[in-house]
Amino acid sequence: xxxxxxxxxxxxxxxxxxxxxxxxxxxxxxxxxxxxxxxxxxxxxxxxxxxxxxxxxxxxxxxxxxxxxxxxxxxxxxxxxxxxxxxxxxxxxxxxxxxxxxxxxxxxxxxxxxxxxxxxxxxxxxxxxxxxxxx
Amino acid sequence: xxxxxxxxxxxxxxxxxxxxxxxxxxxxxxxxxxxxxxxxxxxxxxxxxxxxxxxxxxxxxxxxxxxxxxxxxxxxxxxxxxxxxxxxxxxxxxxxxxxxxxxxxxxxxxxxxxxxxxxxxxxxxxxxxxxxxxxxxxxxxxxxxxxxxxxxxxxxxxxxxxxxxxxxxxxxxxxxxxxxxxxxxxxxxxxxxxxxxxxxxxxxxxxxxxxxxxxxxxxxxxxxxxxxxxxxxxxxxxxxxxxxxxxxxxxxxxxxxxxxxxxxxxxxxxxxxxxxxxxxxxxxxxxxxxxxxxxxxxxxxxxxxxxxxxxxxxxxxxxxxxxxxxxxxxxxxxxxxxxxxxxxxxxxxxxxxxxxxxxxxxxxxxxxxxxxxxxxxxxxxxxx
Numbered sequence: 041x042x043x044x045x046x047x048x049x050x051x052x053x054x055x056x057x058x059x060x061x062x063x064x065x066x067x068x069x070x071x072x073x074x075x076x077x078x079x080x081x082x083x084x085x086x087x088x089x090x091x092x093x094x095x096x097x098x099x100x101x102x103x104x105x106x107x108x109x110x111x112x113x114x115x116x117x118x119x120x121x122x123x124x125x126x127x128x129x130x131x132x133x134x135x136x137x138x139x140x141x142x143x144x145x146x147x148x149x150x151x152x153x154x155x156x157x158x159x160x161x162x163x164x165x166x167x168x169x170x171x172x173x174x175x
Numbered sequence: 176x177x178x179x180x181x182x183x184x185x186x187x188x189x190x191x192x193x194x195x196x197x198x199x200x201x202x203x204x205x206x207x208x209x210x211x212x213x214x215x216x217x218x219x220x221x222x223x224x225x226x227x228x229x230x231x232x233x234x235x236x237x238x239x240x241x242x243x244x245x246x247x248x249x250x251x252x253x254x255x256x257x258x259x260x261x262x263x264x265x266x267x268x269x270x271x272x273x274x275x276x277x278x279x280x281x282x283x284x285x286x287x288x289x290x291x292x293x294x295x296x297x298x299x300x301x302x303x304x305x306x307x308x309x310x311x312x313x314x315x316x317x318x319x320x321x322x323x324x325x326x327x328x329x330x331x332x333x334x335x336x337x338x339x340x341x342x343x344x345x346x347x348x349x350x351x352x353x354x355x356x357x358x359x360x361x362x363x364x365x366x367x368x369x370x371x372x373x374x375x376x377x378x379x380x381x382x383x384x385x386x387x388x389x390x391x392x393x394x395x396x397x398x399x400x401x402x403x404x405x406x407x408x409x410x411x412x413x414x415x416x417x418x419x420x421x422x423x424x425x426x427x428x429x430x431x432x433x434x435x436x437x438x439x440x441x442x443x444x445x446x447x448x449x450x451x452x453x454x455x456x457x458x459x460x461x462x463x464x465x466x467x468x469x470x471x472x473x474x475x476x477x478x479x480x481x482x483x484x485x486x487x488x489x490x491x492x493x494x495x496x497x498x499x500x501x502x503x504x505x506x507x508x509x510x511x512x513x514x515x516x517x518x519x520x521x522x523x524x525x526x527x528x529x530x531x532x533x534x535x536x537x538x539x540x541x542x543x544x545x546x547x548x549x550x551x552x553x554x555x556x557x558x559x
Contacts, residue, residue, distance in 0.1 A: 043307075046311060047310075047311020047312060048311060048312055048313060049311055049313070050311045051302065051306045051307070051310055051311060052306055052307045055307065083307075083308045083420075083422065108326065108427065108428060109322040109323070109325045109326040109329075109428050110322065110325055111318050111321035111322050111324075111325060111373045111374055111375075111376075112371075112373065112374040113313060113315060113318050113373050114370070114371045114372055114373060114374070115315065115317070115371075115372045115373065116297075116301075116313050116315060117297050117298055117300060117301025117302075117313060117315065118294055118297050118298055118301075119301070119313075120301070120313035123313070125371075125374075126313060128312060128313070128314065128318055128322070130322060130421050130422060130428070137422075138421075138422040138423070138424075139422055140305075140308060140309045140312065140314075140420065140421050140422045141312065142312045142313070153329060154325075154326060154329045154330070154427070171311065171312070
């Protein structure tokens with residue numbers, strides 16, 4: 041199975057950053073780092089923007105983050121409709137990278153506000169799919 | 176660099192056009208633009224066909240549109256920039272005419288959306304974002320703008336009632352536009368009570384998918400003066416891009432950097448500032464978008480866009496009338512046609528032909544058109 045395993049419903053099957061899935065399987069979230077200049081990328085990139093070097097290594101990411109903004113989706117694309125309403129968020133990780141991710145339903149919606157501390161954790165779907173969410 | 180003039184404009188009725196195909200919509204707009212310019216097809220030496228082609232059944236629609244308009248064998252260009260396709264199309268035509276490769280061109284924005292099933296539309300909507308890192312979580316077009324709304328509300332105390340004022344204002348003017356999809360005014364209460372789409376946005380905070388076309392005939396200064404005695408001049412063009420992924424953008428997400436960058440370029444090229452604008456068309460794909468646009472274009476300070484609405488400054492008779500043709504919220508949003516539709520409205524304003532919605536003495540008009548979830552923004556300044 042390719043990268044379509046990533047997400048609640050994945051669209052892209054082929055990518056150089058496929059190894060992310062093996063980290064997620066082990067319950068870890070990983071970023072890429074350029075072996076030449078050390079710049080870190082999350083979501084992972086296969087190619088360094090600064091030095092155009094494409095030899096990267098994987099580093100485990102700290103999931104601690106602060107919420108920037110969020111929404112609750114009521115009207116969803118067909119494959120997501122059974123799960124409505126659901127929460128989506130944008131958060132800033134301690135490393136400085138930003139992450140777009142679902143917010144776990146265990147989080148109290150009333151408490152959500154920009155600045156709220158959340159943790160990016162690995163989540164598993166019912167179709168053997170893997171992703172991360174904020175909880 | 177010579178001036179480029181808009182010498183003719185055309186517009187179809189927007190909405191659910193089950194009577195017409197894509198090529199026929201394009202023809203309606205093109206033909207009325209030729210009538211408006213009082214000319215025939217013989218002087219048109221190229222076409223720019225603007226459409227977000229993923230909505231069209233026809234692949235590479237410039238091919239069939241150029242054929243149906245009778246514009247073979249002249250060159251044709253297919254321009255796609257999602258919801259900003261025809262603003263980018265004008266920039267494309269401007270560059271082609273400025274380069275002297277062409278003298279007189281037709282810029283045709285067209286979209287046929289309602290023949291897709293709602294399943295197909297929703298599936299497409301689900302892939303409007305970064306398909307690798309964001310769409311797999313169930314994103315939608317409204318969800319992205321809702322996240323800007325949440326951030327603006329948290330930072331500045333903007334309320335859902337204030338956002339509803341955008342819809343109320345635009346629907347009021349939409350009722351005076353015979354081309355609009357919705358021609359009935361609406362109340363704040365009706366907006367607030369409409370069903371949630373992506374919180375805090377509700378159904379009537381959102382524009383609707385539609386079919387339609389709009390056309391601009393452009394020409395170099397020499398031809399423009401020869402062909403018409405009322406050209407409207409392209410004074411400023413600004414276009415910028417931003418990361419498509421929301422996670423790739425910086426700042427608190429209470430404004431669109433992409434619009435600020437496009438506005439800066441357009442103001443600079445035209446040698447004007449926000450206070451010089453007499454009438455504006457801004458991209459109200461969602462109510463919150465119009466408020467952010469006021470701020471990003473410099474009509475209001477950050478966080479104070481809602482005050483313009485409350486004081487009626489963006490109404491007819493206010494300091495800077497905005498979307499006096501009803502905006503996307505009333506007209507509907509046939510994606511590829513929207514940018515040209517905005518420029519159609521401005522051209523008529525600057526020629527003093529806007530009838531009951533005429534802004535007195537309008538000399539300088541500004542149109543702003545966002546592409547997709549904010550990865551493109553175009554600002555166009557026209558001068559009478």
